[in-house]
Amino acid sequence: xxxxxxxxEDALVAFVEGYDIGAxxxxxxxxxxxxxxxxxxxxxxxSYILTLYEKRVREGDLPFFLGLMEHLSTRGIVCPxxxxxxxxxxxxxxxxxxxxxxxxxxxxxxxxxxxxxxxALGEALxxxxxxxxxxxxxxxxxxxxxxxxxxxxxxxxxxDTVSPGLAARTQAELDRLEASWxxxxxxxxxxxxLFVDNVFFIGxxxxxxxxxxxxxxxxxxxxxxxxxxxxxxxxDGSYNVTKSRALIAGYERVRRLEPAEVAALPILCRGxxxxxxxxxxxxxxxxxxxxxxxxxxxxxxxxxxxxxxxxASAADxxxxx
Amino acid sequence: xxxxxxxxEDALVAFVEGYDIGAxxxxxxxxxxxxxxxxxxxxxxxSYILTLYEKRVREGDLPFFLGLMEHLSTRGIVCPxxxxxxxxxxxxxxxxxxxxxxxxxxxxxxxxxxxxxxxALGEALxxxxxxxxxxxxxxxxxxxxxxxxxxxxxxxxxxDTVSPGLAARTQAELDRLEASWxxxxxxxxxxxxLFVDNVFFIGxxxxxxxxxxxxxxxxxxxxxxxxxxxxxxxxDGSYNVTKSRALIAGYERVRRLEPAEVAALPILCRGxxxxxxxxxxxxxxxxxxxxxxxxxxxxxxxxxxxxxxxxASAADxxxxx
Numbered sequence: 001x002x003x004x005x006x007x008x009e010d011a012l013v014a015f016v017e018g019y020d021i022g023a024x025x026x027x028x029x030x031x032x033x034x035x036x037x038x039x040x041x042x043x044x045x046x047s048y049i050l051t052l053y054e055k056r057v058r059e060g061d062l063p064f065f066l067g068l069m070e071h072l073s074t075r076g077i078v079c080p081x082x083x084x085x086x087x088x089x090x091x092x093x094x095x096x097x098x099x100x101x102x103x104x105x106x107x108x109x110x111x112x113x114x115x116x117x118x119x120a121l122g123e124a125l126x127x128x129x130x131x132x133x134x135x136x137x138x139x140x141x142x143x144x145x146x147x148x149x150x151x152x153x154x155x156x157x158x159x160d161t162v163s164p165g166l167a168a169r170t171q172a173e174l175d176r177l178e179a180s181w182x183x184x185x186x187x188x189x190x191x192x193x194l195f196v197d198n199v200f201f202i203g204x205x206x207x208x209x210x211x212x213x214x215x216x217x218x219x220x221x222x223x224x225x226x227x228x229x230x231x232x233x234x235x236d237g238s239y240n241v242t243k244s245r246a247l248i249a250g251y252e253r254v255r256r257l258e259p260a261e262v263a264a265l266p267i268l269c270r271g272x273x274x275x276x277x278x279x280x281x282x283x284x285x286x287x288x289x290x291x292x293x294x295x296x297x298x299x300x301x302x303x304x305x306x307x308x309x310x311x312a313s314a315a316d317x318x319x320x321x
Numbered sequence: 322x323x324x325x326x327x328x329x330e331d332a333l334v335a336f337v338e339g340y341d342i343g344a345x346x347x348x349x350x351x352x353x354x355x356x357x358x359x360x361x362x363x364x365x366x367x368s369y370i371l372t373l374y375e376k377r378v379r380e381g382d383l384p385f386f387l388g389l390m391e392h393l394s395t396r397g398i399v400c401p402x403x404x405x406x407x408x409x410x411x412x413x414x415x416x417x418x419x420x421x422x423x424x425x426x427x428x429x430x431x432x433x434x435x436x437x438x439x440x441a442l443g444e445a446l447x448x449x450x451x452x453x454x455x456x457x458x459x460x461x462x463x464x465x466x467x468x469x470x471x472x473x474x475x476x477x478x479x480x481d482t483v484s485p486g487l488a489a490r491t492q493a494e495l496d497r498l499e500a501s502w503x504x505x506x507x508x509x510x511x512x513x514x515l516f517v518d519n520v521f522f523i524g525x526x527x528x529x530x531x532x533x534x535x536x537x538x539x540x541x542x543x544x545x546x547x548x549x550x551x552x553x554x555x556x557d558g559s560y561n562v563t564k565s566r567a568l569i570a571g572y573e574r575v576r577r578l579e580p581a582e583v584a585a586l587p588i589l590c591r592g593x594x595x596x597x598x599x600x601x602x603x604x605x606x607x608x609x610x611x612x613x614x615x616x617x618x619x620x621x622x623x624x625x626x627x628x629x630x631x632x633a634s635a636a637d638x639x640x641x642x
Binding site: 008009010012013024025026027028029030031032040042104105106107108109110111112200202 | 329330331333334344345346347348349350351352353361363368425426427428429430431432433521523
């Protein structure tokens with residue numbers, strides 16, 4: 001939620017002249033995206049988002065992310081479509097940063113997803129998985145199972161200052177997940193960060209999916225588990241099984257889960273909760289002096305993990321078969 | 322440059338339903354304006370800016386500001402036009418704050434004004450002064466001469482921690498200004514904060530003037546002096562008399578300065594510099610713990626003041642007559 005890199009107007013005008021999108025009419029920094037700087041850009045040809053990639057995004061990953069958005073867009077997924085410049089390049093450089101222009105998506109970022117919207121999100125997620133099947137590039141998930149232990153090492157010594165017993169709890173959880181993590185489930189391109197603020201709605205319909213900067217190759221059902229964590233818990237920590245059932249049913253209207261995926265759902269949800277617990281915990285313990293962005297509460301995911309630990313089967317998520 | 326107040330999507334939708342501007346299509350917090358929270362709002366009917374007024378703006382002043390923008394808009398000044406809701410009100414309430422919707426202005430906020438743009442700004446300023454002549458509401462300038470001594474009292478004890486001798490320098494300047502401040506010059510509605518970031522350009526033309534939240538009744542030529550301070554100094558502190566001449570000439574293409582205004586120009590420029598020196602100094606010495614907004618450098622205006630102190634007449638500003 002910040003503009004990290006300031007773009008002087010003359011540099012912007014020169015940059016936009018490299019594209020066939022007409023002259024700049026307006027240009028405003030917007031409070032969207034935590035990792036990058038985003039500007040709303042209106043030209044004679046239409047509305048766009050200009051993104052400057054900040055240090056947390058590896059430059060070598062950008063062809064994967066931009067290529068994926070282009071791939072998905074051309075297959076009917078409403079996501080930002082990177083605009084290629086006059087030389088055919090989607091990735092440029094502006095104000096010392098890698099930069100890209102993509103189409104602007106209408107729609108509202110919502111705060112409280114209804115069950116109906118969870119259903120729409122489930123459908124959109126499955127469509128994204130289907131559309132990604134033939135995407136030729138690959139990107140390993142740096143924040144999947146093998147990445148969790150290094151995160152725990154970083155945080156373990158100080159974890160109990162955040163909540164008593166947190167280090168031991170997280171350690172035990174990770175041991176358990178390492179022993180039982182599924183490997184032979186359907187895999188493909190996943191979004192991996194499909195939180196409520198990365199999905200736009202018009203009314204009850206999904207009008208756009210943004211922020212593909214964690215997208216990678218991993219288990220498809222793990223992406224569903226990330227969404228169940230992000231969309232189906234209420235503010236008071238309770239799990240809303242009506243929303244969960246709607247989300248899974250929406251997903252299955254497009255792509256039916258295989259029996260092995262259904263069986264693995266509780267463990268995948270535990271893994272997804274642990275992943276966000278760990279990254280939030282590391283961020284929480286490493287807030288830079290004078291930081292603009294308040295870190296997110298890691299304990300929210302500690303509480304979600306406790307719910308998943310008690311789940312016996314997919315039936316606890318509203319999936320009965 | 323911050324979004325201080327978060328607006329949940331359902332509250333926004335309900336608020337916009339009170340206006341005849343169609344349904345909301347998109348809504349994004351923008352990094353514009355230091356005092357208030359601004360959102361870019363796109364509806365079926367067009368593009369708007371939604372402003373939530375934060376604590377630094379007095380609620381009782383809002384009818385003056387909104388009324389002025391409406392008054393100027395209908396007289397051909399390109400400034401945000403407040404949209405009245407279905408009950409005919411320009412001022413509403415959203416997320417616990419006074420809130421207003423105004424038309425979106427195209428154009429770019431520039432960093433480095435050229436002489437040509439200074440000329441365009443001068444013309445626009447004079448047009449604003451002419452258009453404001455018959456505006457019926459009044460608002461005293463709380464930051465004019467009588468307001469400066471209380472600011473100095475707040476800052477005097479600590480001023481020398483910012484720069485040695487600053488307290489005595491500022492004190493002497495204020496004494497001098499109090500003894501010689503002009504009172505019988507043409508007065509009217511002034512913008513009073515027409516800095517570079519409050520003026521939009523398309524190419525070399527002014528496409529819009531924003532941020533009327535310091536507008537008030539005061540000497541018209543004092544507004545010109547504020548602009549000379551804000552637009553005509555280079556980064557290295559030198560005064561660019563070419564820009565200054567262009568700005569004044571642009572102003573005079575629309576409204577010719579009276580002899581008494583010409584004679585008073587150096588003292589008005591000193592006053593304008595002292596006003597921003599004092600408010601910046603108070604802000605500098607009172608940065609709240611954990612503040613998001615970095616205060617602006619007061620010494621920039623201490624240096625500008627030194628230039629004005631050496632000016633013998635309006636000729637030093639490129640106005641020879």
